[in-house]
Amino acid sequence: MSRPAAAVNRVIKAYDVRGLVGEEIDEEFVADVGGAFARLVRDEARPGASDGRERDDAGRVSRVVIGYDMRGSSPSLAAAFAEGVVAQGLNVTRIGLASTDQLYFASGLLDCPGAMFTASHNPATYNGIKLCRAGAKPVGKDTGLTTISDEVIHGVPGFDGAPGTIEDRDVLADYGAFLRSLVDISGLRPLRVAVDAGNGMGGHTTPAVLGVLAPITLLPLFFELDGSFPNHEANPLDPANLVDLQRHVVDTGADIGLAFDGDADRCFVVDELGHPVSPSAVTALVAARELGREIGATVIHNLITSRAVPELIAERGGTAVRSRVGHSYIKALMAESGAIFGGEHSAHYYFRDFWGADSGMLAALHVLAALGEQNRPLSELMADYQRYEGSGEINFTVADAPGCVDAVLKFYGSRIQSMDHLDGVTVDLGDGTWFNLRTSNTEPLLRLNVEARSAEGVAAVVDDVAAQIAALSEKAT
Missing domain, CATH: 3.30.310.50 (Alpha-D-phosphohexomutase, C-terminal domain)
Known part of the structure; x- marks a missing residue:
């Protein structure tokens, strides 16, 4: 079926799909998006890029992985999208409840395209889809979303072949183990870690990633998955949404506080005094650690991170590359330059070893490792990276x-x-x-x-x- 262009373009945006549930986005709409996405990726051959498990004999994509967040509308929207995909002859692997970076992990692990149902930090009345190609490569306006919107507007063509199949797979433990394998945490001293999940997906992933580390005592706050966000918005970029964590850190005597947004791909840090740590300082700290294991590597930073970031990168022998604001620009530069790491002022952190995608949880592991391998409190440690x-x-x-x-x-x-x-x-x-x-x-x-x-x-x-x-x-x- 065809759809009004204005209505479609209002929901299929520059970087993702997002709209009001029931008014702008519903099961029928996302089924069409799923069909158009399947058509987009189905014929993209990457011979030799995988072991063939998720591709046909010609190297074409044969599978899409789907995850969703804790919003009440997410399961049914994800199911409708899956039906749109299998109707185009591709198979679907459902990983169920997931953070966005967990979906990226599954896309990298399975070497197949992915779809994450989330509206991130937006209010409960919204939902959306973050799409990626195999290996967590982003799909934006210029790399596929325009093609998808055109097909949804004019009607998604049918498929003459057999429909695909749907299977379920739990990758949470594998995701946690993979992240921990990327950070040296062998010297971690005992730490009391306060975490505000904001009733978002951090409540799902934090126990699986951090809760299994013996030196860490988790002090959870709002871990109950609830897409109505009963305590505060799951948007730690707004200082008002950090107040509960700041109080929790001080009241519990925590060594550090971590706050995740709704889909848990961003991580914000609070020190032991209850003071927020600038994402620029976190970018500088992680950059220093990554440059410590690969001297001379390239690090991306967007143009509104602190000048301390490129200064420190140069001091540690790295090459700083300045980017426009936005994940599509950062990820493109990561791929183009082979950068080992990238950071933004908005607390998105990108890692070459994580398929160039962003992971707030991986950034959190780096901060915990840096804190736990020495004896100073976090406020003193981060002062080394806060110059302005x-x-x-x-x-x-x-x-x-x-x-x-x-x-x-x-x-x-x-x-x-x-x-x-x-x-x-x-x-x-x-x-x-x-x-x-x-x-x-x-x-x-x-x-x-x-x-x-x-x-x-x-x-x-x-x-x-x-x-x-x-x-x-x-x-x-």
Whole structure:
């Protein structure tokens, strides 16, 4: 059946499929997406890329792996997608409840495409699909989602051959063992680890990955899987959603706190004092560890991570490569450059040894290993990687984003030392002070990130930029 283009394009976005359940996304819709995805990957031959278990004699894909999160709508949507896939002649392996990085693991392990049903940190009324090719390679707008949306709009063609089959496979223990094999945890001292799963998939994966480590005492918070998110949003990027973990760390005397988002592919860290640790500092720490085992390797960082990240990479003998914001850009650069690691300000961490995909749990293992192999508290350890003060991401709702950017640049004028337009505009004001302004692709927002050597320096730039945006907005009204 054909569908209105506007309705389809509203749900099939640049990086994934996401929409309101029952209004924008339902079983019939995702069955069509499943069929279109199967057609996309079915004829993509990669001869010699696997042992043939998941491919036919010509090397073509013959299987898709499917996982889903704890949202109430996820099982039925995943089942409908599976029916769409098998109707196109491909087999399906269902891994059931999973984190997104667990699905990536299954895609890498089985060398087959995958589909993860999740809306990540979005409210309970939403759901969606993250799609990948074999080996966890991302599927985005320019690498397949446009083809899928076109077929869903015009009607997915039928398949004349025999339908595929569906099987179930539990990969949770294998996923945990694989992650632990990538990090040297042999010198781990006893640690009390507080974990806020936010009622998301971290409550499913944390016991399987960390709970089996004898030196670790888990102090769980909101591990009950509940897609209605009864305690707080599963979005640790919002400081309001870290408050419970911060209190839990202090109350329990934990050595460290970890917070995962809804599909548990991002991990945020809190130190023993209850203070949040910058994802840039985590990026720097993991980069240092990875460069310690492969001197001279390449490390990716996006353009709004702290300047401390490329500084440290250079000091450790690595090559820093700067990227636009967004997982599709990071993953493309990971593949192109052979980078050993990549990190983003949003707490997405990418690993070459994890098929170039992101895993918050693997990043958490690195932080735990770094903490547990020495005796300093986490606050002192992370001070080695925190060289500057940052604003975090500040959003302004604006009607004229380009006009606001022009007003800010005009205000700073000759004080600008250098400037580039890799993603929005990044302005260097000298003496360690810089800011980035970029527009949102999906909302009428202008996003600001500022870094300086002092909190006062950050506040001064934030105040100046906010004043220019406010003045232009007042003039417009």
